[in-house]
Structures are given as C-alpha cells and as structure tokens.
Amino acid sequence: MTDNQKWQQQLISQAAEQRVSDQLDALEQIDIYVETNLLKIVQGQADGVTVSGQGLVTKEKIRVQEIKLQTDRIDINPLKAIIGQVQLNKPVNLMARVTLKEADINHALTSDFSRNLVQNFELDVKGKIVNFDLEQMQIFLPDNEQIELRGKVQLKENNHSHPLGFTATICPRTHSHPIMLKSFQCTEGEGVSLDFLVSLMQKLQYLTNLPYLQWEDMQLSLKNMQVQKETLILLVAANVNQIPDNMTEFND
Incomplete structure (x- = not known):
C-alpha cells in the first residue's frame, strides 16, 4: 500500500469516527478503520469496516462497555451518503463482540425500548392470549456461568390484570447448547x-x-454468551439489509 493510499484510508476513517461520535451521548474511545480509498468511496464502496469502542452511550442512554465489530464488503448509495443518509445497495454481514456491565444492563432495562419489547411478548395459553406489562426487572451476573433474573410484571388477560413477581435462572447460550x-x-x-x-x-x-x-432490516443471530462476575460478553452475527434511519441521519 502506498503512502497516498494510507493517507486516504486514514482520512476516511477519521471522518467515520466523527460521524459515529456525533450520534452518541458519550464515549471513552472509538477507533474505526475503513478499508477503502477515495475512488472506491466515491463509488460508494469499502472492502470492510472495523470498529473498536469503549464506554459508548447511545441517545437512548444505553451504555456498552466495549464493542469490537468487523464487516465484510460494503456497497452504499454515494448520493445518499453525501447528505448524511447511509443507504445500502447490498446487504452487509458483520460480527460483533459486545461487552456489557451488570449495572448498565439494569439501567437499560428501565428504558422505554426494553418495556416495549416485553409488551410485545405474548403467550397463547389454551387459546387465551396473555400479555405482559413490565414493572421492574433486574439482572444479576454471578461468576458461575448463570444469569439470574428478578422482576415483576402485570399479566393481562381478557381485560383483567394481576401482578406476578418472579425469580429465574438462565443458562446462557454457548457454541454447544441454546439458552x-x-x-x-x-x-x-x-x-x-x-x-x-x-x-x-x-x-x-x-x-x-x-x-x-x-x-x-437486520437479522441478528446470537452465537455465544459468556458470563463473568458482573459482566456479560455477547458474540453476535448480523445480516444488515438497511441501516435504521435513526442511526444514519447526521444532519442537524
């Protein structure tokens, strides 16, 4: 690789770091390496992107302790990219290793996003639909390769509801067995x-x-979970058809 090519990649990577940083509430460190050059980027192409970050906080106040991400070839619409909208011309595959702290997970469980996920969860109990309304949830990560949950939900059935408090123990997914x-x-x-x-x-x-x-527009596959004391490490594969709009709007 020539010095000119290295300079081009460095310039493009720094621009990508700035764009991502602008979409976060806070971060401790982020390094992005875009494998491309000016000719390819004008054509909307990159051979791959590598992301390494620590202490990332999203606009939804969800904190990620550490993330390492690698994509394959990227093909975007260059005209859309000029105005700050990343539109993929072809799906992108990626692998990510995400490290989450127990305290950050519990904070995320209080968010509207988490509550909406639970509200969309329903059971068919002998032909009767039971819905869940999350009131509180806590996760505990002891150093024994198990995940402990303590929570309270309102069970809703036929316009009636009643509380349910519970504790549960989950064995995380590994390469050899599911959750x-x-x-x-x-x-x-x-x-x-x-x-x-x-x-x-x-x-x-x-x-x-x-x-x-x-x-x-993403297909997410959880490949492995590792539980350490107060820490959860996830290995996630994804096929991304389009990046959500709220992750690609860079304009003020």
Missing part, C-alpha cells in the same frame, strides 16, 4: 398455572431455536 431456563419461581401474586408454565417453556424454546431474530 436454557434452569429455574422459575413465583415470589409475588397469585402464582401461575401449569398451563401457563408449559406455554412459557414452549415460547422460550421456540425463540431460542430461531436461526435469527428480525429487528427492522
């Missing part, structure tokens, strides 16, 4: 029926056996 529910115990409310528990187990089994989860 598994090890224990579930009611701690508040009237408890739940056996039919409810069977439906819950069937729903969890269905979700953990999915090859990927769809979020907007």
Whole structure:
C-alpha cells in the first residue's frame, strides 16, 4: 500500500469516527478503520469496516462497555451518503463482540425500548392470549456461568390484570447448547398455572431455536454468551439489509 493510499484510508476513517461520535451521548474511545480509498468511496464502496469502542452511550442512554465489530464488503448509495443518509445497495454481514456491565444492563432495562419489547411478548395459553406489562426487572451476573433474573410484571388477560413477581435462572447460550431456563419461581401474586408454565417453556424454546431474530432490516443471530462476575460478553452475527434511519441521519 502506498503512502497516498494510507493517507486516504486514514482520512476516511477519521471522518467515520466523527460521524459515529456525533450520534452518541458519550464515549471513552472509538477507533474505526475503513478499508477503502477515495475512488472506491466515491463509488460508494469499502472492502470492510472495523470498529473498536469503549464506554459508548447511545441517545437512548444505553451504555456498552466495549464493542469490537468487523464487516465484510460494503456497497452504499454515494448520493445518499453525501447528505448524511447511509443507504445500502447490498446487504452487509458483520460480527460483533459486545461487552456489557451488570449495572448498565439494569439501567437499560428501565428504558422505554426494553418495556416495549416485553409488551410485545405474548403467550397463547389454551387459546387465551396473555400479555405482559413490565414493572421492574433486574439482572444479576454471578461468576458461575448463570444469569439470574428478578422482576415483576402485570399479566393481562381478557381485560383483567394481576401482578406476578418472579425469580429465574438462565443458562446462557454457548457454541454447544441454546439458552436454557434452569429455574422459575413465583415470589409475588397469585402464582401461575401449569398451563401457563408449559406455554412459557414452549415460547422460550421456540425463540431460542430461531436461526435469527428480525429487528427492522437486520437479522441478528446470537452465537455465544459468556458470563463473568458482573459482566456479560455477547458474540453476535448480523445480516444488515438497511441501516435504521435513526442511526444514519447526521444532519442537524
């Protein structure tokens, strides 16, 4: 690689770092390397992007302790990119290693985003639909390769609701086995029926056996989870058809 090519890559990478930094509430460090040159970038192409960041806080106040991300070839619409909108001409594959702290996860569980996810979760219990309204949730990461959950939800069925407090223990996904529910115990409310528990187990089994989860124009696949004391490390693969608008609007 010539000195001119190195200079071009450095210039483009610094511009990408600035763009990403502008979309975050806070960060400790971010390094982005865009494998391309001025000719390719004018054509909307890059051979790959590598991202390494620490202490990233999103606009939704969700904090990521550390992220390392690598994409394959990127092909974007250069005219859209000029006005700050990244539109992919072809899907992009990426791998990411994400490190989250227990305290940051618990803070994220209080966000509207997390509550909306739970509200969209429903069970079919013998033909009756049961919805969930999250009131509180905490996660605990002891140093024993297990995830402990303590929470309280309102179960809504036929316009009636009742509280359910619970504790649960989950064995995280590894390369050899999916996520598994090890224990579930009611701690508040009237408890739940056996039919409810069977439906819950069937729903969890269905979700953990999915090859990927769809979020907007992204297909996310959780490959591995590692639990350390107060730390959760995720290995995630993704196929991105389009980057969400709220991640690509750089204009004021």
